[in-house]
């Protein structure tokens with residue numbers, strides 16, 4: 351089989367972050383130190399060598415960077431200080447960009463300016479839609495828009511439910527569709543030419559489901575910092591998932607919610623706020639040893655957005671009970687909707703957060719190959 355080597359591959363990968371592996375002399379220490387590396391899926395050395403060779407086809411096929419959980423044991427052990435942990439993170443971003451057929455992820459993940467701008471542009475568009483909603487649905491002219499205070503109930507007038515629910519469905523289903531197409535592309539790149547049985551796709555499904563909901567591979571990194579990080583990451587992920595379920599299936603779209611919905615909402619918000627708060631602070635003060643020693647700008651987008659979403663949601667929930675804070679509640683709610691929209695339309699399908707979905711599928715495809723190999 352012929353492979354074409356691309357001398358520009360390293361340069362292309364480096365657009366997505368640090369990939370300082372020129373010093374790597376292929377000693378093999380890093381896969382030995384990595385608790386998640388196995389014979390069949392050996393990393394981080396193998397994908398680094400593919401990149402150094404310029405084999406784009408091998409890089410696209412390799413899912414190892416998604417099997418890495420960022421613990422940093424390899425970077426501590428590397429005798430050449432080649433920072434394999436950071437290289438794995440950069441490769442993940444590179445692959446997320448390649449899985450995205452729209453090429454939006456490529457623009458966002460490879461450029462700090464384009465990335466940060468995209469979050470703001472979507473947020474500003476949301477503000478504009480909120481203005482249009484008030485203009486057409488609440489019949490508020492532009493001159494009345496800023497000085498007019500209204501009870502929060504006007505958010506859900508006759509017909510308002512359909513508009514809000516339609517908007518919510520769009521901002522939730524859009525990233526799901528983009529990610530599903532991305533998963534299909536990941537499967538195509540990874541499984542192309544592999545001799546696997548149909549049965550192995552079925553048998554490996556349990557691995558996919560377990561990892562989608564638990565991301566349990568992270569606790570295989572033995573350090574206490576990794577286990578602490580796992581707890582907060584799980585809080586963040588389950589909080590988001592629960593909130594999604596509430597918004598899509600449980601919300602009765604009334605200002606005064608029922609107690610079950612309210613308690614579940616508190617739990618989801620608590621998970622998102624505490625989880626994102628921990629990750630944000632840990633990154634800022636570089637806690638957790640190697641894990642948070644060095645962060646790229648893309649690492650901050652998720653915790654910042656999630657923290658702002660949770661905090662603004664809490665403020666709206668409290669302030670709406672005070673008549674003299676109606677105006678403030680409106681503005682905070684508009685801010686809340688804008689950040690949620692940026693989170694769902696940019697960060698989830700095109701940002702670093704996409705790895706939350708791609709990782710369980712990478713583990714799944716790896717398992718499919720492993721089961722088939724064992725069966726032969």
Ligand code: SF4
Pocket residue numbers: 373374375376377378379380381394395398427428429430431432433434
């Ligand atoms: S430990 Fe460092 S030098 Fe050795 S293979 Fe890994 S990255 Fe290369």
Ligand code: SF4
Pocket residue numbers: 383384385386387393394417418419420421422423424425434435438571
């Ligand atoms: S960061 Fe941790 S999980 Fe990732 S390759 Fe290095 S040792 Fe393995």
